[in-house]
Amino acid sequence: MPPPGEASFYRAHGVADALSALHERGERGEAIAGGTWVMRAPLRGIPQDRAYVSIADIEELRQVSLSETEVVIGAGVSHSQLAHALASNPPCHGLAYAAGHSANPAIRNVATVGGNLCAAGFAAADLLPALMSLGAQVDLEGRAGADRISLERFVEIRDTLQPGHLICKIIVPLDRRSAQRSAHVRLPLRRAGDYPVAIVSVAVSLSPGGVVEHACVVVGSVEPIPRRWPAMEAALTGRLLDSKLAIASAEAAADEFVGRDGVEAPGWYRVKVLPTLMGRVIEQLTRQ
Numbered sequence: 001m002p003p004p005g006e007a008s009f010y011r012a013h014g015v016a017d018a019l020s021a022l023h024e025r026g027e028r029g030e031a032i033a034g035g036t037w038v039m040r041a042p043l044r045g046i047p048q049d050r051a052y053v054s055i056a057d058i059e060e061l062r063q064v065s066l067s068e069t070e071v072v073i074g075a076g077v078s079h080s081q082l083a084h085a086l087a088s089n090p091p092c093h094g095l096a097y098a099a100g101h102s103a104n105p106a107i108r109n110v111a112t113v114g115g116n117l118c119a120a121g122f123a124a125a126d127l128l129p130a131l132m133s134l135g136a137q138v139d140l141e142g143r144a145g146a147d148r149i150s151l152e153r154f155v156e157i158r159d160t161l162q163p164g165h166l167i168c169k170i171i172v173p174l175d176r177r178s179a180q181r182s183a184h185v186r187l188p189l190r191r192a193g194d195y196p197v198a199i200v201s202v203a204v205s206l207s208p209g210g211v212v213e214h215a216c217v218v219v220g221s222v223e224p225i226p227r228r229w230p231a232m233e234a235a236l237t238g239r240l241l242d243s244k245l246a247i248a249s250a251e252a253a254a255d256e257f258v259g260r261d262g263v264e265a266p267g268w269y270r271v272k273v274l275p276t277l278m279g280r281v282i283e284q285l286t287r288q
Contacts, residue, residue, distance in 0.1 A: 011054045015141065015168060018055050023143050023164040025051035031166055032056070033076045034110040037119045061114070061168060071172040075114025079127070080105070082113060091134075091174055093288060094182030094201050098130035101186065114167045117151070120159050123260060124195040128155065129220035130184045131170060132228070133201040139169040155225055178213065179206040183284035185277050186221075189264055196221050197265040200277040204236065204285060212236045217278075222257050222270040231256060232278065243282040250275035 008025075012018035022029040028051040032038055038048065055061055061076035064085040071092060073082060083100030086092040102108060102125075116127045117138070128151070136151040142165045151170070174180065182203040186196035199220035205213045215236040220226035235249035254274045259267030 007048050008051045009054065010052070011057060014058060015055075015060065015166070018053055018058065019141060019143055019164060019166055021053045022166065025053065026163050029053060029163055031114075031118075033061075033112040034078065034115055036107055036111045037115055037122065055114075055166070068174065068176055070174055073113055073170040073172070075112060075117075075167045075169065077113050079103070079108040079111050079113070079116075083108070090288065091180035091182060091203075092172065094184035094203065095127070095130040095134060095172070098126040098184040098186075098201065102126035113170060117154065117167060117170070118158060123224050123262075124199070124221040125226075126184070126186060126196065126199060126220070129199050129201040129218040129226040130182075131172065132218040132226060133184075133203040133216045134172045134182060135203075135216065137171045137173075138167055139171065141166050141168050152228075175205065179208075180204070181206065181285050181288050183281045183288070185281045185284065187273055187277060195264055198222050198270045198273050198277055199226070200274065200281045202236075202281045202285065204241070206241075210240050212239055212241065219257065219274065222259050222267075222274065224260055229253070229256070236282075241282055241286045243279040243286065246282040247275045247279040250278035 010021050012021055018031065022031060030050040030052055032052045032054050033056045055076055058076060061074040063074045064077055064082060065072045066089065079099040079102055083096050086096035103111065113127060116125050119125060132151050137148050138151055138154045140147050140149060184201045186199045188194035188196050201218045202215065204215045207213050215233045217229040217232040218226050219229050231253035232250060236246065254271050257271050259270035261267045
């Protein structure tokens with residue numbers, strides 16, 4: 001292994017091998033798969049002097065499996081692969097859309113789900129709010145063993161994890177007993193490949209009469225990390241899907257957010273567009 005200040009690269013042959021390599025490299029160790037976030041490190045002023053451990057060839061991390069009760073997504077699955085795997089899965093429509101419309105085709109074919117979740121400095125990640133709205137959990141492995149935690153919890157602690165941890169799988173629970181729907185809307189300023197100014201992801205469970213029995217609303221790209229919107233969840237629950245009502249409720253509750261300023265949009269604008277995006281996401285759910 002080269003001395004500090006120089007980058008190194010190791011290709012792992014399995015999860016255990018990757019964990020061992022990350023542990024050996026300590027603070028300098030960093031797992032890499034698609035590499036799209038690492039390639040942009042110089043633009044963010046971050047030196048590329050890490051000890052990279054590639055997990056790109058670990059087959060078990062590159063699979064998507066679907067059952068009656070859950071969707072299991074390997075951390076090495078690309079955005080394009082995920083969009084294709086979930087194309088005919090109605091409860092995961094929002095996640096499939098997020099995976100199939102983030103960034104641009106060249107990036108989607110390479111960037112991985114695990115990398116998207118671990119990019120702590122990337123506020124505009126599409127997959128995080130889509131997965132959060134579906135109640136996703138993360139299988140996090142280290143040399144001491146495995147742990148399954150909620151994605152919300154992972155986002156809170158990802159900057160404080162000790163070296164040697166690795167996301168292996170993301171689990172999305174499904175409940176076939178209820179009518180589940182999900183949708184994802186994003187607002188890019190100019191082109192489809194632009195980072196979104198704001199994101200709204202919503203997942204709902206409906207009664208046979210179409211009344212919302214459960215709702216999860218997650219806002220992304222507005223603040224540094226995505227988070228749920230309890231006021232909108234309460235506004236949707238117990239009612240039929242209604243875009244006009246959703247817009248009015250969002251206008252009354254939008255000031256709960258403090259928008260981040262960025263090169264693509266000021267913070268106030270990110271907050272201002274939330275009611276419009278809320279209306280669009282409810283329209284999508286209604287059309288489903």
